[in-house]
Amino acid sequence: MAGPPAYLDHCGIPIAYHHTPARAGGAKLPGVVFLGGFMSDMEGGKALHLEAACQKRGQQYTRLDYRGHGQSGGVFAESGISDWAGDAAAVIEAVTKGPQVLVGSSMGGWVMLLTASRLGRRVRGLVGIAPAPDFVLRMEDALSPAQKTELEQQGYTTRPTPYSDEPYIISKRLIDDGKHNLVLTNGHSFAGPVRILHGMEDDAVPWQDSLTLMDKLASADVRITYVKGGDHRLSEPDQLQMLDAAVCEVSALVAAGHTLEG
Secondary structure, three states, X not given: OOOOOEEEEEOOEEEEEEEEOOOHHHOOOOEEEEEOOOOOOOOOHHHHHHHHHHHHOOOOEEEEOOOOOOOOOOOHHHOOXXXXXXXXXXXXXXXXXXXXXXXXXXXXXXXXXXXXXXXXHHEEEEEEEXXXXXXXXXXXXXXXXXXXXXXXXXXXXXXOOOOOOOOEEEEHHHHHHHHOOOOOOOOEOOOOOEEEEEEOOOOOOOOHHHHHHHHHEOOOOEEEEEEOOOOOOOOOHHHHXXXXXXXXXXXXXXXXXXXXXX
């Protein structure tokens, strides 16, 4: 069992993370960074499963909590996608070594794309799990007239969710900041290997959205695996094995010298 997290001071806010350096057997592999979803944390099943798998093969591994999430400081309702992507980039730059493969779950898929743009050639591969770039547009469309009034008048509203005991807090800052960070409108320049897993019974992020993302990526090496009967979490044992297989495949491509074009 992992001990207490380490902390990185980013813009005055303590960002919690766990980092496992590479060991001899995995020294030639890129590092792996897990980026969690909206209102989730780094103690989830996918993050811990990948940590154990990477440790077994000696591969560098990092997981973190964005501000307002998990064990990090900051206030969730005062944060937006810019802040969370900034937290991820800060931890990667301060803690990791060499090329990295980013694994983004749900909102983490948006964070990984923004982080890839920010860090350039430090990021060599991507693995998305029901990635949800630009999700604030769908979130705003789903608000009722009463919720939209609350958003304008008090700066936030709430929405129940099956993925948490607490309702989602939807702030005006989240919506407005998200609109300034859209990545699908004009496409995304990432050109390394990309693997995407998406459940066909996902009730949070439509499986068709991964086709849209594939079309918008510059990379010529993008593959989607659709999981019949899979939900948004994709956390069943066989699905976790699929996730690790995707991470291994992308890691091997990066280690073999798969280059980013352009």
